[in-house]
Each structure stands twice: as C-alpha cells, then as structure tokens.
Amino acid sequence: MRSFQYTITDPIGLHARPAGLLVKAIKELDSAVTIAKEGGKSAAGTKLMAIMGLSVKKDDVVTITLEGGNEEANAAALEKFFKENL
Amino acid sequence: MQVATGRSILNGIAIGPLRIYQKKETQTAQTSTLTPAEELERFESARLAAQKQLGGLYDKALEEVGEENAAIFEIHQMMLDDDDYLDAVKNIIETQSATAEYAVTTTGENFSATFAAMDDAYMQARSVDVKDISGRVVNILTGQGDKDLLGEEAAILVADDLTPSETVQLDKSKLLGFITRHGSSNSHTAILARTMNIPALIGVDFNDSWDGKLAVLDGYNHCVYVEPAAELLAAMEEKRKEDLKQEALLQGLKKKPNVTLDGKEIKVYANIGNVGDVGLVLQNDAQGIGLFRSEFIYLDSKDFPSEDAQFAIYKRVAETMAGKKVIIRTLDIGADKQADYFGLDKEENPALGYRAIRICLTRREIFKTQLRAILRASAFGTISIMFPMIISVREVRDAKDVLEECRKELLAQGTAVGEVEIGIMIETPAAVMMAEELAEEVQFFSLGTNDLTQYTLAIDRQNPKLDAFYDPHHPAVLRMIRHAVEAGHRHGCWVGICGELGADATLTETFLRMGVDELSVSPPAVLPLRKVIRGLDLSKPSHKIL
Numbered sequence: 001m002r003s004f005q006y007t008i009t010d011p012i013g014l015h016a017r018p019a020g021l022l023v024k025a026i027k028e029l030d031s032a033v034t035i036a037k038e039g040g041k042s043a044a045g046t047k048l049m050a051i052m053g054l055s056v057k058k059d060d061v062v063t064i065t066l067e068g069g070n071e072e073a074n075a076a077a078l079e080k081f082f083k084e085n086l
Numbered sequence: 087m088q089v090a091t092g093r094s095i096l097n098g099i100a101i102g103p104l105r106i107y108q109k110k111e112t113q114t115a116q117t118s119t120l121t122p123a124e125e126l127e128r129f130e131s132a133r134l135a136a137q138k139q140l141g142g143l144y145d146k147a148l149e150e151v152g153e154e155n156a157a158i159f160e161i162h163q164m165m166l167d168d169d170d171y172l173d174a175v176k177n178i179i180e181t182q183s184a185t186a187e188y189a190v191t192t193t194g195e196n197f198s199a200t201f202a203a204m205d206d207a208y209m210q211a212r213s214v215d216v217k218d219i220s221g222r223v224v225n226i227l228t229g230q231g232d233k234d235l236l237g238e239e240a241a242i243l244v245a246d247d248l249t250p251s252e253t254v255q256l257d258k259s260k261l262l263g264f265i266t267r268h269g270s271s272n273s274h275t276a277i278l279a280r281t282m283n284i285p286a287l288i289g290v291d292f293n294d295s296w297d298g299k300l301a302v303l304d305g306y307n308h309c310v311y312v313e314p315a316a317e318l319l320a321a322m323e324e325k326r327k328e329d330l331k332q333e334a335l336l337q338g339l340k341k342k343p344n345v346t347l348d349g350k351e352i353k354v355y356a357n358i359g360n361v362g363d364v365g366l367v368l369q370n371d372a373q374g375i376g377l378f379r380s381e382f383i384y385l386d387s388k389d390f391p392s393e394d395a396q397f398a399i400y401k402r403v404a405e406t407m408a409g410k411k412v413i414i415r416t417l418d419i420g421a422d423k424q425a426d427y428f429g430l431d432k433e434e435n436p437a438l439g440y441r442a443i444r445i446c447l448t449r450r451e452i453f454k455t456q457l458r459a460i461l462r463a464s465a466f467g468t469i470s471i472m473f474p475m476i477i478s479v480r481e482v483r484d485a486k487d488v489l490e491e492c493r494k495e496l497l498a499q500g501t502a503v504g505e506v507e508i509g510i511m512i513e514t515p516a517a518v519m520m521a522e523e524l525a526e527e528v529q530f531f532s533l534g535t536n537d538l539t540q541y542t543l544a545i546d547r548q549n550p551k552l553d554a555f556y557d558p559h560h561p562a563v564l565r566m567i568r569h570a571v572e573a574g575h576r577h578g579c580w581v582g583i584c585g586e587l588g589a590d591a592t593l594t595e596t597f598l599r600m601g602v603d604e605l606s607v608s609p610p611a612v613l614p615l616r617k618v619i620r621g622l623d624l625s626k627p628s629h630k631i632l
C-alpha cells in the first residue's frame with residue numbers, strides 16, 4: 001500500500017471537470033485507488049459521482065491511497081495529476 | 087402591468103410573449119412485462135444513444151460557446167459511465183422487475199437529492215446535471231426526441247429550471263430571453279446564457295397566468311414587466327434597438343480578419359486579469375491574450391500564491407486558449423497596486439518607487455515561484471513572458487538569468503517546459519531611448535501607454551487636478567511610441583501596444599502607419615477595434631503628422 005496527501009488549490013475545489021479527468025486517469029492504472037477527505041469520508045477512485053459527493057473544497061487535504069499493481073509509478077502519476085489540475 | 091424581480095444574468099432587454107414551459111411528467115410503468123435481462127439491454131442501448139447525443143451537443147456547444155463551457159457535456163457523458171449510477175439502475179431493474187425508465191428516473195432522483203443536500207453551492211448546482219442525464223436516457227427509452235420547448239413563435243421562455251442541455255438545444259432564433267424560478271448564477275445554464283448573450287433572469291416568482299402575455303425582460307434593472315404600459319414599452323423598445331444595433335455590428339465581425347481596406351493586417355489581442363476573463367476573450371474573438379496581468383492573482387490572495395496555485399491558473403488559461411498566444415506579464419505590484427503581505431514601505435513617490443521588476447529582482451524567491459509556475463504551464467499552450475518597468479539592459483539580462491535558472495531546475499527534475507517567447511514592457515522613457523539595445527535581448531516589445539504617458543509627461547495619473555494637462559495624444563508620447571516601434575523592428579522584435587491607447591479609435595490609423603504589429607485591448611473592445619481597422623485605407627495619404 002502506498003499513499004500520499006494533497007492540499008487542493010483549485011478555487012472551486014474538486015469539481016466536476018477535474019473529477020471526471022481524475023476518474024479517467026485512475027481507470028487506466030493497475031492499482032485500486034481510494035480518495036479520502038479529512039474527517040473520514042472516502043470514495044473509490046473509479047466512481048465519479050462518489051468523488052464529487054465528497055464535496056472537496058479549496059484548502060481541503062485529501063489522502064490518496066493505492067493498493068496493488070505498480071504502486072510507486074501510479075502514485076507518482078496521480079501526484080502529478082493533482083498538481084497540474086487541482 | 088405586473089412587475090416581478092429576480093437576479094439578472096446578463097444585461098440586456100428582451101421583448102415578446104412569455105411562454106411557460108412545463109416539464110411533462112412522463113408516466114412510465116413501474117413494473118416491466120419484459121425480463122430483467124431485456125430491460126438491462128434496453129437501458130444499455132439507451133445509455134449509449136444518450137452518450138452519443140451528448141457527444142453531438144458537446145460539438146455544438148464547442149462551436150457556440152467555447153471549450154470551457156462545452157466541457158459540461160463531456161462530464162455528462164462520464165456521469166453515464168459512473169459505476170454507482172449504473173449499479174443503482176441495474177439493481178432496481180433486477181430486484182424490482184422494474185422498467186428501465188422507472189429505474190433510471192428513480193436513480194436520477196436519488197442522486198440528484200444527494201447533491202442538492204450538500205452544503206456547497208457548486209455541488210448543489212450539480213443536482214440538475216444528474217436529472218438532466220437521467221431525463222435524456224428516459225426520453226430515449228420512451229421514444230421522445232429532444233423536446234421543442236419554444237413552439238413556432240419567438241418568445242421569452244419561462245420555466246422552473248432549465249438544464250444545460252435544454253439551454254443549448256433551444257433554437258436561438260426563437261429564444262428572446264429566459265426566466266426561471268430556480269437556478270443559481272453559478273449554474274452552467276447561467277454561464278451558457280451569458281456566453282450566448284441571451285438576457286436572462288433567475289429567481290423570479292412567476293405564475294402560470296403569464297403564459298402568452300406580452301412582457302419586457304429588463305436585465306439592466308433585474309425585473310420583468312408583464313403587460314407593460316405603452317410608454318414603458320416604447321422606451322424599452324428604443325433601448326433594445328440600440329442594443330441590437332451594437333450587437334449586430336459586432337456579431338458580423340466575428341471570425342473576420344483585422345485587415346485594412348488596402349490589405350494591411352494587424353493582430354488584435356485582449357487584456358485579462360484572471361481566468362474568468364478567458365471566456366470573454368474567446369467570445370469576442372480575440373486572436374490571443376496580449377496582457378495577462380498576473381498581479382491580480384497576488385492582489386486576490388491573502389498570502390503569496392504558491393507555485394502550484396499559480397501553475398493551475400496559467401495552465402487553465404493556456405489550455406483554454408488552445409494554442410493561441412498568451413502573454414503573461416510578470417508581477418507588476420507596487421505603486422497603486424498594493425498587497426499587505428508584501429510588507430512594502432510607504433513611499434513619498436510610489437510611481438517612481440519600489441515596484442514591478444525592481445521587487446522581483448531583489449526578492450528573487452517571489453520571482454522564481456512565479457517563473458517556475460509559468461514555465462511549467464508553458465508545456466500546455468503557447469505562453470510568452472513579459473517583464474514590466476524595464477529601464478536598462480542589465481535588468482533584462484538579470485531577469486533572463488533567473489528565468490534560465492528556473493528552466494534548468496525544472497528540466498533537472500524531469501518537469502516538462504515549453505518554448506517561451508520573452509518580451510518587455512516599454513513604459514519608461516528610458517526604455518524607449520534604450521530600445522535598440524533592449525531589442526537585442528528580447529523577441530518582442532509591448533508598449534504600456536498608461537505609464538509611458540505618465541512618465542513622459544511627468545503627470546501623476548492619480549491626481550485628478552492634472553486631468554486638464556494629461557494628454558495621451560501628446561506628440562511626445564506618440565513619438566516615443568514611433569521610436570520604440572522602429573527600433574524594435576530594426577532588431578527583429580515585433581511590437582505591440584497593451585495600454586489604453588491601443589483601443590483609442592482615433593489613433594488606430596496612426597499606429598498602423600507606424601507599423602505596430604499588435605494591439606491588445608479589453609475583450610469588449612476587440613470587435614469595435616476590428617471594425618475601425620477594417621474601415622481604414624492606408625494607401626491614401628495621411629493628413630496626420632507627428
């Protein structure tokens with residue numbers, strides 16, 4: 001298992017468009033990905049509406065956890081995605 | 087006459103009959119006569135058809151309202167791929183022997199309710215999106231095509247709420263304006279209305295007796311007059327005519343080149359202060375962004391904006407402009423633009439003080455954060471960097487050294503960096519006099535005429551008592567501009583104007599004759615400027631002399 005944290009900088013938070021792109025990116029990975037918000041709510045990385053349902057806002061810290069597959073490379077790819085889009 | 091108020095989405099006037107649109111509750115059977123497997127198959131083929139329709143709508147919206155606003159239909163397509171949504175529909179079909187219509191409607195309502203209950207206005211607005219995609223699938227299942235909301239006659243559409251797809255599908259030639267009871271200024275529908283330039287009011291408590299009555303939607307005053315008094319109607323018709331004249335003029339100029347009657351072309355770009363302005367840039371058909379005032383990112387912030395935060399902004403602008411040029415002016419803070427967290431001292435003479443590149447070159451950590459963010463974003467579009475308040479070759483070389491240092495650091499980390507054109511603002515008399523040497527260092531000049539005028543004429547822009555002396559058409563200013571253009575061209579630089587003079591129609595001919603390559607103006611000034619350019623003939627002798 002590999003996990004990392006990211007603080008959202010996008011002014012509208014994890015909104016529909018980046019959430020869509022995120023799910024698309026995660027579906028291409030061979031790890032199972034979970035996205036968790038501080039306070040315990042979490043969603044599977046392949047579920048668009050569940051991720052939007054987390055209602056992640058600017059300055060929220062999310063924890064991304066990867067399990068199975070090439071965890072290191074996948075984590076690096078996702079970290080890059082967050083930095084570039086959120 | 088009845089008057090009702092709401093919130094206006096767009097300043098404009100619409101006059102015409104009201105048409106109340108009631109969404110028909112389609113009666114669907116709950117229990118199916120088919121097997122669950124057959125219902126699942128019906129659902130699957132309807133879902134695919136819906137995604138195909140959405141693909142078509144995406145293309146239509148892309149054409150009409152731009153990439154940023156079209157994205158919602160891509161999201162809708164992805165929502166129809168959502169596992170939870172699909173599982174919920176399948177579950178209802180399988181466990182309740184339900185029809186696909188019923189399963190989709192119920193699922194849509196459930197998900198929509200979840201979003202509506204969130205404490206975040208943006209997410210609440212998404213509940214409409216879920217209803218929208220569900221409605222689309224149900225319409226396909228029941229064999230109803232896209233509904234024609236408007237009927238034969240042009241009208242002001244009145245509805246409880248409109249979904250983004252309903253808004254885009256409306257026949258624009260028959261849609262005079264729209265009024266909704268619900269909806270937020272945050273909703274995609276509101277954004278689309280703004281981009282499509284349709285007067286709209288939201289939050290209006292209408293009643294059904296309005297149907298068919300003549301009304302005036304007054305976006306300027308946030309209200310609607312039902313059965314307006316004759317005088318009011320006449321006044322509004324007059325105002326509407328004025329608006330239309332203006333609009334027709336501008337619409338006709340979209341996608342036309344900025345070329346004079348005798349064939350000389352000039353680029354017309356737009357100035358922006360934040361990401362939100364990019365929509366206006368595209369809507370007004372500017373060929374690029376000639377001045378992105380990056381200091382607004384700092385002014386809107388309570389502390390130094392991080393590299394990642396800035397990167398996200400620059401990247402979004404670059405991507406949305408899709409390959410068109412985006413010129414980012416590095417931090418131009420100080421003088422009349424102050425942010426507390428910079429901790430700048432009070433100055434006797436701020437316009438001549440510690441500002442812009444002078445801050446950047448002495449507080450390099452701030453400068454580097456910005457340059458790194460811009461360089462990272464340059465991999466996603468066509469970005470140029472422009473340094474403000476330059477007076478010497480030394481400063482340009484120093485700034486370029488810092489930029490090079492950032493580039494090397496990023497490349498060493500394996501971060502992608504694009505090709506970046508480098509330019510400077512010419513806004514001090516010193517820069518004009520040094521233009522030959524400065525042109526050797528950079529690829530372009532952009533003339534900041536507001537500061538150039540203030541420094542050339544030694545007139546404080548902030549002092550209203552000096553208005554009578556402040557003459558931006560002063561020959562000294564125009565000669566400064568001409569000198570910079572000529573010196574730039576001799577050394578292979580292109581030269582633009584990004585100050586207020588750029589939009590001054592009385593000078594457009596002068597600038598063209600000087601050989602100015604680009605004018606960058608506020609987005610709403612782009613099309614009026616295009617009109618001026620297209621009416622000029624430079625082959626005729628000029629009567630203006632400098």
